[in-house]
Amino acid sequence: MNTEMIQFDEKGLVPAIVQDATSKEVLTLAYMNKESLTKTIETKETWFYSRSREELWHKGETSGNTQHVLDLRYDCDQDAVLVLVNPEGPACHKGTYSCFSDSLLEAKPNADRFAILNTLEQTIAKREAERPDGAYTTYLFNEGVDKILKKVGEEASEVIIAAKNRDHQELTWESADLIFHLMVLLREQECVLDDVLQVLEERHASK
Known part of the structure; x- marks a missing residue:
């Protein structure tokens, strides 16, 4: 520049x-x-x-x-x-992930069915920066990549078992766990979720 x-x-x-x-x-x-x-x-x-x-x-x-x-x-x-x-840690002098933590508007319902992924990605980033005591995500980041990888593997196995058992409720819960731990892994690896979605779009467009 x-x-x-x-x-x-x-x-x-x-x-x-x-x-x-x-x-x-x-x-x-x-x-x-x-x-x-x-x-x-x-x-x-x-x-x-x-x-x-x-x-x-x-x-x-x-x-x-x-x-x-x-x-x-x-x-x-x-x-x-x-x-x-x-x-590397919180941006705000108050110890919060972002200086823009408060809103002048009441929260509005979001019609985007995938909005939770954006919210979850931001929350995981906030947890990594602030490391609040007692938070499970803090525990994962403190333990490091080996622990996160282990959890991804465990949750993937649980998804397989739930699917084999035709247990839809269990499959829903275990799938949510897998997605959460995968997003923690992406954050630990500094891999942007948008890049993953872009790969899916490119693969879809090529067919």
């Missing part, structure tokens, strides 16, 4: 929207000046400019919650930057 094309405001700043590259959740909105943008490009970790302290700050320097930059994009007016990252 040529920083010369970015339109900084009268204070020499540009808003930077930080988004989880895997879950697509917006994590935070911060500001960059030319120096912090350059450092972000060079180090592949997010650097911002603090308007309150009037100084550069490296995200995660004290907390350890760094953000590994995968891509930097700018909008059509060249006056805003989108930063796609793999976060």
Whole structure:
């Protein structure tokens, strides 16, 4: 990225929207000046400019919650930057996965029959970042990939058994368990669910 094309405001700043590259959740909105943008490009970790302290700050320097930059994009007016990252821990100083945790609107019913997959993907990403005590997903991430793989294998076997037994209720439950653990594995491997869906679309289109 040529920083010369970015339109900084009268204070020499540009808003930077930080988004989880895997879950697509917006994590935070911060500001960059030319120096912090350059450092972000060079180090592949997010650097911002603090308007309150009037100084550069490296995200995660004290907390350890760094953000590994995968891509930097700018909008059509060249006056805003989108930063796609793999976060190491919460983005918010309050310890939450995203700074955008509260809503001004009441939750509305979603007509999308697959909306739960988006919700589940975001929740898993939040659990990985925040690691709340007592959460089963926290346990899986803390144990690591071997434990997650073991659970995927166990749940796949349970699906097979339920299907062989023609037990529809059990098959439904075990299928849900398998999908959940598979999505945890995708998150651990930094594999985007959209990429899996894209493969399915490509295979369908080729027939």
